[in-house]
Amino acid sequence: MIEDVPIISINVKILKFWSFILVHNWRRYISIIPAMIMNVAQFLDMYFTTEPIDSIARNFYFVVLWFIAVMRALYLTANRRKFEVFMENLEYMYHEIKRDGEKPIVNLLNEVTNNARRISKFNLAFAAFVSTGFVLYPLFTGDRALPFGVTIPGVDKYAEPAYGIIYAWQVIITPMGCCMYISFTSIVVGYMMFGTVAAQYLQHRLRKLREPGDTDRMVMMKIVWCVQYHRRLIRYTSQLNDLVTYVSFLEFVTFVATICALLFALNIVTTFQQMFIVSTYIFMRVIQIFTMYWHANELSDQSTKVAIAAYDSPWVDFNVPARKALVFIILVAQKPLSIMVGNIYPMTMQTFQSILNAAYSFFTILSQIYG
DSSP states (O other), X not given: OGGGOTTTHHHHHHHHHTXXXXXXXXXXXXXXXXXXXXXXXXXXXXHHOOOOHHHHHHHHHHHHHHHHHHHHHHXXXXXXXXXXXXXHHHHXXXXXXXXXXXXXXXXXXXXXXXXXXXXXXXXXXXXXHHHHHHXXXXXXXXXXXXXXXXXXXXXXXXXXXXXXXXXXXXXXXXXXXXXXXXXXXXXXXXXXXXXXXXXXXXXXHHHTSXXXXXXXXXXXXXXXXXXXXXXXXXXXXXXXXXXXXXXXXXXXXXXXXXXXXXXXXXXXXXXXXXXXXXXXXXXXHHHHHHHHHHHHHHHHHHHHHHHHHHHHSOGGGSXXXXXXXXXXXXXXXXXXXXXXETTTEEOSHHHHHHHHHXXXXXXXXXXXXXX
C-alpha cells in the first residue's frame, strides 16, 4: 500500500483523507469549493480595498497563499493518476532497497525516512501554529476584523449576522487550506529525499562491482544492473520533474511578490505584535521554499556523484566490455538530474539565492517609491 511507505505515509494519508489522491469522495468538494469561493472574494477585496498600504501587503500575502493552496489541490486532483503511478514506482524502489539488505544503505534509508517524517511533522505543527495566529489575530485588534480580507458584493461583512458567519467560515476552512498547501510541499520533499537515497544506493553498488570470487561474467552482470538502475533513476527524476515543474514555477513567481510585500510591510509596521506576525509570515514562506530547493539540490548533487562512484570502482581489473559499460555510465552521469522550475531554471540553492536577491531588489525599489 502506498500510504504504508514511511517516507511519504504522513502526507499520503492526509491527502487521501481529503480525497485528493487514491480515493474520490465528498471531502474533496467541501475542502476545495469553499476555499475557491473565499479566494475569489479575496481577489475582489484586493480590487476594491481602500485600506492602508500595510493592510494591503498583509492581505496580498493571504491572497497568494490561498491561491497557491487551491491551485495545488486542483492540480493534484487533475493529475491524481500520474501521482499514484509515480508513488507506486517509489513504493517498489523503496522496498527493493529494503530487500537488498545492504546495511549502510538500509541505515541511510531509515535515517532519511525519519528526517522526512520529522520535516512533515514540523511543517504541519508550524502551519497549525501560524494558522492559529491567522484566525485569532482579529480578536486582539480592538476592532471588527476578519482573518482574511474578503469582499462579497451586496454584503456588509462587518454587520451581524454576516460577520459571524464569514468569520466561522474562515476558521473552518483554514485547516483544510493547510492540508492543501503543507502536505503537497512535504510529499514532494519526500519524493526528492528518496531520489537522493536511490542515487546513493547506485553509488554503493558501483563501488562494489568486484568482490572476492567474482568472475568477469558476474562483474558484467552487476554493471548491466547498474546501467538499468541508472536509467530507472533518470526516469524517476524525469517523472518527478513533470509532476512539480509548473507548480514550482507558480511558487517561484509568487514567492518573489509575497516576500517583497512582506518586507515592505515589516518596514512600516509600528508595534512589536505586528513585527512578530509579519516576521512569522516571512519565515513560513522562506522555510517552505528553502526545504524544496535544498533537497532538489541534494538530488542533483548525488546524481553527479554516480560518475565518481563508477570511476572509484576497480575498473582497471575489468575486461574491455565492462570498461566500456562503465564509461557509458560515467558519460551519462555527467549531466545532473535536476528538478526544473517551469522547465526553465534548475531547482538549486543558487536559484534559491537568486530568488531572494530578486525579492530584496524589488523591495528596495518599492521602498524608494513609497518613501
